Structure formats: C-alpha cells, structure tokens
Amino acid sequence: MRRIKFSRQREAIKELLAESSHPTADEIYIKVREQFPNVSLGTVYRNLNVLSECGEIQKLTFPEGPDRFDCNVMPHYHFVCRSCGRVFDLHVRGLKLDMEDGTDGAELPGRIEAQALICYGTCNDCLADESQDIGA
Amino acid sequence: MRRIKFSRQREAIKELLAESSHPTADEIYIKVREQFPNVSLGTVYRNLNVLSECGEIQKLTFPEGPDRFDCNVMPHYHFVCRSCGRVFDLHVRGLKLDMEDGTDGAELPGRIEAQALICYGTCNDCLADESQDIGA
DNA sequence: CTATGTGCAAATCCTTTGCATCAAC
DNA sequence: GTTGATGCAAAGGATTTGCACATAG
Helix, strand or coil: CCCCCCCHHHHHHHHHHHCCCCCEHHHHHHHHHHHCCCCCHHHHHHHHHHHHHCCCCEEECCCCCCCEEECCCCCCEEEEECCCCCEEEECEEEEEEEECCCCCCCCCCEEEEEEEEEEEEEEHHHHHHHHHHHHC | CCCCCCCHHHHHHHHHHHCCCCCEHHHHHHHHHHHCCCCCHHHHHHHHHHHHHHCCCEEECCCCCCCEEECCCCCCEEEEECCCCCEEEECEEEEEEEECCCCCCCCCCEEEEEEEEEEEEEEHHHHHHHHHHHHC
16 A cells, blocks of 8 residues: 655645636646645646545546546536536435336346446526527 | 538548447548548548437447547447456446435436446456466 | 645647548549 | 639647656655
8 A cells, every 4th residue: 555645735625626627637737736836737737646546536537528527425426517618416315227128137147336427418507598599 | 519521531430330239430540641642630520520410329438548449339338358458338228327325316417318337347258368367 | 844736847648630641532 | 714622731729647856745
C-alpha cells in the first residue's frame, strides 16, 4: 500500500470538490489556481487519481466530454441532460435487474461488484423551456 | 437529413461488426485492412460514426480504454470483467429504479429517454481461475 | 534525510479533420 | 457532373509521465 503525505493542493482540491457538482479536471484546475496560481494541471490529475484510488472520490466517465469527479462515494447514478449538458444525481435506492430468463442471475457472465448507470434525457428546466417555446 | 452513398469499406465494417463482440475502432481497422490494405483509421472512425448516427450500431463508452462498438442496437447493458477486461452483454429485460422517496419518479431531474448501464465484476472464467489458484 | 508531491513540458492515447483525389449515383 | 467517401497526415482534446526541485514526515 502506498503511503500518502499531506499536501495543501490536494486539500484544496478536496474542498472544491465538496462544494461543486461533478466538475471536470479542468474546472477544478481553474478554481485551484485562485488559491495556488502556479498549480499545474498534472498535479490536479494526479491528485484526482490518488483520491479516487483511495475511494475518497469517484471518477465518472461519460460518452461525451471529459471525465467528471464526484465527492459522493455512495453508490448512486447519474442523469445527463442532452439539451444543456448538465449532470444531476439520481436519488435511486437500488437497481433491480429484470433478467430475461427469470432465473435471477444464473445467466450472468460473472459476479457483479459495481454498477454505473447513466440516464439520458431532458432535464426539467429544459422541458420547461421547450413548452414555453411552443406556447410563444 | 444527410444522404448516404454505398461504400465497400462501410459494408466490410458492418460485416466485421456483426461477427465480432464489442470491438474497438482499432480492432476493426486491423481486420478491415485484411480486405482493404490501404484503408485508413480515419475512414473506420468516420464510418463508425455514420453508422451510429443512423442507429445501425451503438457506440459504447467505458471508463477505461477506447470506445467500443456494438451491432446490437436493442437497448441492453454490459458487464466488464475487471480481471481480463472482456465485455459481455447482460441479458436484462428491464431495469427497475427503486427511488429513494418511493414517489416513483416525482423526484427525477427530468425525463429519462435512454439508459446506459455498465456492471463491473469478475467474469465466470476469471472466477474459475481464481479458485484454481487457491486450490493449487 | 527520505519519500512523496509539485511544476513544467513533453509524450501518449484516442479521435477528429482538412484536403486533394476517387467512386457512387 | 455533383456529392459523398477515401487515404493521408496533421491537428485536437484529455490525460499521463519524466525529471529536477520542493516539501512533509
């Protein structure tokens, strides 16, 4: 196991993560620079990787655009608005897989240890905008 | 709507896709080159994008490694083995989201139009190898 | 003092794109 | 002949890495 020392930069990154919602590495970089003008993007990436390897944060991968990071490490799922691109948390207690054969997992290719679910759609704000446009 | 002409390369890509399982663009490129030694990787990517935009194939994004492509366009989900890296189809009829508040969607951030689920774990082959190693 | 962290820049990986030419229609 | 497709090479975005120096323990 690797030993980890304290670093001011890493602390700043953790704090920023706690107060922002699913930021990208670059968004974090821009914010950390306010406190550490000479911080490098490499340092941000390295720390995000360290933190996600320790399980302190979660790395989220989306089909479009760069990875995002989440200080919520509880298993939870995400909703991406195709219209505005924002990412929301889904407050889902659990997922039930309804297996095709009804045998409840006998047909699984292996032992499932983790799950990532992304739902795509239109967020409530964009839905409201749409209906306004139609009304106008 | 964009007009699409026939192309031998695209046909070859479709055939290869039909007979392989979740290949990456590069894996397809290597195989297409057997038929078209001068084909370029750019052509492979362009065709994969055309096909996925037409809905003839599906593009799959994973947190590790390059995108993969799937000729199965029915909504279905995937299992990734963390040990060997292989990707399997999950034969799931449907997903039930068990909402935290029990209000069945009232708390959703928007209208869900599509879902991508990736399960991570250890595939049956790797599980078998593990228990063999322990036994030895 | 030793090991880890940092800043910087270069490198890497995956994917897209500009452009001249070629093929489909 | 017009438009879309190709091959090639260069560009692009995101992320990682090598290295010399700084800092925590």
